[in-house]
Amino acid sequence: MQFTLMKESKEKRTNYEAAIIGAGPAGLTAAIYLSRARIDTVVFEKLIPGGLIASTDWIENYPGFPDGLSGGELGERMKRHSLRFGAKIEDIEVTGVALDSENISIKTAEGTYSASALIVASGTSPVRLNVSGEENFIGKGISFCAACDAPFFEGEDIVVVGAGSSGIQESLYLSKFARSIKIVEFLSHPTAEQILLDRIKDNDKIELLLFHKVIGFIGEDSLSGVEVESRETGEKKVLDVSGAFIYVGLSPNTGFLDGLLDVDPKEFIKTDPELRTSREGVFAAGDVRTTSLRQVATAVGDGALAAHKVIKYLEKKNEG
Amino acid sequence: MKVKIYTNSSCPYCSKAKNFLKEHGVKFKEINLSKYPSAAKELKEKTGQTGVPVILVGSHRIVGFDESKLRKVLKVK
Structure with missing residues (x-):
C-alpha cells in the first residue's frame, strides 16, 4: 500500500497551460511572469538553469549587479526566482514539438507533455570553425568553455579565436x-565592447592578431599548434x-523543431x-530568435514580452 | 566499482553529470579543479584530456557527460 502511494505521488504531470523550452534568462523570465499571472507553467532544460550564461565566467553589464557576478550565480538566482512563484522546471531534453488544433505536444525522452501555448527559448551553442584537426582535438587542447577548462592551461601558451x-x-x-594568449581575429578590427578592449591593452599576456584566419589545428595526441593565414598577404x-578557445559566434538550438517554424538563413x-x-x-x-543583439538584458526583455503575449493569447483562447 | 569525477564549479556538463549520478544513487568521489587546480595537470598527464567532466568508473573513462555510455557502464536504466 505504502509502495502504491509513493508510486502515485511520483507520477509526473504532463499537461500545462504554458510550456517553455530552455531555462536561460529568456525562459526563466517568462516563467516568472507567467507564474505570477497564475498560469500553470513548465520549463524544460536539457543542461542546467542559466543556459549559455552558466558557463560564462563573469557578467558585468546586467543592471542591478554593479560589481558583476558569475554566469552560474546569475542563472541560479533566476532559477530560484522563477521557482518562488510556482513554475515547474523539468530537467529533460526536448526532442520534438507537434501541433494540432487544440494543443501543442512537447516530446521528451521521458514522455510527451502538452500545453496550450509554447515559448521557444532554447538559446544557442558555440559555432565551430570547421577546419582541419578541430574535431580531433576537442577536449585535447580545444575548448569552447574557458570557465570550465582554464585550469588545464596553467602556465601554457594558448590561442583564443575571435575578438568579439x-x-x-x-x-x-x-x-x-595561461602564460600568453594570442587572440586571432578574422576581421581587421576587434568587435568587442570598448571597455573590454581597454582592459586587454593593460594586460601584457594578451596580444591581438588581426585579419588572420585559422586554417587548421595541428598535433599528435593533443594540440601542439594552430595554423593561421594572413588575409592581407596570404x-x-x-x-x-x-x-x-573558440568564440566565433553562436548557432541556434532549433534541431528539435524539425522545420516546424519559419527560420532565417542562419536557422534563427x-x-x-x-x-x-x-x-x-x-x-x-x-538568443534563439532573429535579433540584432544577444545579451542577458535583451533575453530578459524578450522573456517578459513573450510571457505577456502568452497571457493575452490564453485569455483569448479561453474566451473563444 | 569506484566512481571518480573530475569537475569544475562553472561547468554545466559537470553539474549535469553529478545530478545524474545522484539521481541513480551512485556514490562518487569528486575532484573539483576550482578547489584543486593541480589536479588539472595530473588529469592531463594521465589521460591527455583538457576538459571536464571526466568520469572514471572502474577501468572505464568517460569524457564529457555521455549519458548512454554512463548508463551502460554503471548498468542503470
Missing part, C-alpha cells in the same frame, strides 16, 4: 592561468600553443515584434 566581446572577456579570464604560420527563429512565430500559440524569445 565573448572572446575578449574570456581571454581576460584565461590570462589568470602568409601562413603556425602558432605553437597547447590550447585553443523568425518572429514578429510581439514575438509570435509562424505557428499559432508558439512564441520565441531570447
Whole structure:
C-alpha cells in the first residue's frame, strides 16, 4: 500500500497551460511572469538553469549587479526566482514539438507533455570553425568553455579565436592561468565592447592578431599548434600553443523543431515584434530568435514580452 | 566499482553529470579543479584530456557527460 502511494505521488504531470523550452534568462523570465499571472507553467532544460550564461565566467553589464557576478550565480538566482512563484522546471531534453488544433505536444525522452501555448527559448551553442584537426582535438587542447577548462592551461601558451566581446572577456579570464594568449581575429578590427578592449591593452599576456584566419589545428595526441593565414598577404604560420578557445559566434538550438517554424538563413527563429512565430500559440524569445543583439538584458526583455503575449493569447483562447 | 569525477564549479556538463549520478544513487568521489587546480595537470598527464567532466568508473573513462555510455557502464536504466 505504502509502495502504491509513493508510486502515485511520483507520477509526473504532463499537461500545462504554458510550456517553455530552455531555462536561460529568456525562459526563466517568462516563467516568472507567467507564474505570477497564475498560469500553470513548465520549463524544460536539457543542461542546467542559466543556459549559455552558466558557463560564462563573469557578467558585468546586467543592471542591478554593479560589481558583476558569475554566469552560474546569475542563472541560479533566476532559477530560484522563477521557482518562488510556482513554475515547474523539468530537467529533460526536448526532442520534438507537434501541433494540432487544440494543443501543442512537447516530446521528451521521458514522455510527451502538452500545453496550450509554447515559448521557444532554447538559446544557442558555440559555432565551430570547421577546419582541419578541430574535431580531433576537442577536449585535447580545444575548448569552447574557458570557465570550465582554464585550469588545464596553467602556465601554457594558448590561442583564443575571435575578438568579439565573448572572446575578449574570456581571454581576460584565461590570462589568470595561461602564460600568453594570442587572440586571432578574422576581421581587421576587434568587435568587442570598448571597455573590454581597454582592459586587454593593460594586460601584457594578451596580444591581438588581426585579419588572420585559422586554417587548421595541428598535433599528435593533443594540440601542439594552430595554423593561421594572413588575409592581407596570404602568409601562413603556425602558432605553437597547447590550447585553443573558440568564440566565433553562436548557432541556434532549433534541431528539435524539425522545420516546424519559419527560420532565417542562419536557422534563427523568425518572429514578429510581439514575438509570435509562424505557428499559432508558439512564441520565441531570447538568443534563439532573429535579433540584432544577444545579451542577458535583451533575453530578459524578450522573456517578459513573450510571457505577456502568452497571457493575452490564453485569455483569448479561453474566451473563444 | 569506484566512481571518480573530475569537475569544475562553472561547468554545466559537470553539474549535469553529478545530478545524474545522484539521481541513480551512485556514490562518487569528486575532484573539483576550482578547489584543486593541480589536479588539472595530473588529469592531463594521465589521460591527455583538457576538459571536464571526466568520469572514471572502474577501468572505464568517460569524457564529457555521455549519458548512454554512463548508463551502460554503471548498468542503470
